Amino acid sequence: MKKRWYDYLWIVSLLYLLLGFFNILFTWLGLLCFFLPLIISVATGTKGYCNRYCGRGQLFGVLGGRFGLSRKKDIPGWMKHKAFRYGFLIFFLVMFLLMLWNTYLVFAGAQDLQQVVTLLWTFRLPWHWAYHGTLFHLGAAQFAFGFYGVMLTSTVLGLITMMLFKPRSWCVYCPMGTMTQLICKAKAGKQP
Numbered sequence: 044m045k046k047r048w049y050d051y052l053w054i055v056s057l058l059y060l061l062l063g064f065f066n067i068l069f070t071w072l073g074l075l076c077f078f079l080p081l082i083i084s085v086a087t088g089t090k091g092y093c094n095r096y097c098g099r100g101q102l103f104g105v106l107g108g109r110f111g112l113s114r115k116k117d118i119p120g121w122m123k124h125k126a127f128r129y130g131f132l133i134f135f136l137v138m139f140l141l142m143l144w145n146t147y148l149v150f151a152g153a154q155d156l157q158q159v160v161t162l163l164w165t166f167r168l169p170w171h172w173a174y175h176g177t178l179f180h181l182g183a184a185q186f187a188f189g190f191y192g193v194m195l196t197s198t199v200l201g202l203i204t205m206m207l208f209k210p211r212s213w214c215v216y217c218p219m220g221t222m223t224q225l226i227c228k229a230k231a232g233k234q235p
């Protein structure tokens with residue numbers, strides 16, 4: 044099948060992670076991956092973003108499929124269950140709000156800039172080499188460090204799931220996928 048430009052968005056995803064290694068402020072670009080899926084599903088009532096434009100999903104497909112880094116086993120039933128997917132979505136959103144709260148504290152001057160990236164909501168990795176100052180408020184940099192942690196965490200979880208199960212198994216419980224699915228169901232007037 045003829046390849047389209049959007050079939051190569053996995054390269055953009057990879058570049059995005061690399062750029063955050065050199066300059067944390069590039070992380071702000073990742074907000075596109077947050078808003079575009081929601082906008083597309085609200086506007087069209089479809090998971091068009093997941094099906095076409097998600098570079099991260101493609102990246103797992105490429106690494107697990109083309110590069111053979113996946114065991115290609117079925118994902119366990121409990122991971123597909125609503126309780127797990129919605130529970131994970133709620134957990135993810137709570138952690139996201141916590142990250143926003145830390146950003147607010149820096150904006151408010153109540154906390155110093157933390158030049159760390161928190162992986163898997165637990166491990167605080169030093170990341171000071173990726174910060175070279177900013178014209179904006181320090182809070183903008185704090186958001187970048189926090190958001191990069193969110194992106195890196197979801198990528199690491201996705202890679203682990205890719206290796207253990209089928210390449211795109213992360214998509215089964217990806218919070219963004221769950222949210223867009225809920226929007227599509229709401230638009231179609233179905234029960235979640």
Ligand code: SF4
Pocket residue numbers: 080092093094097098099100101213214215217218219220221
């Ligand atoms: S479920 Fe998540 S990772 Fe998978 S395609 Fe959709 S947004 Fe991308």
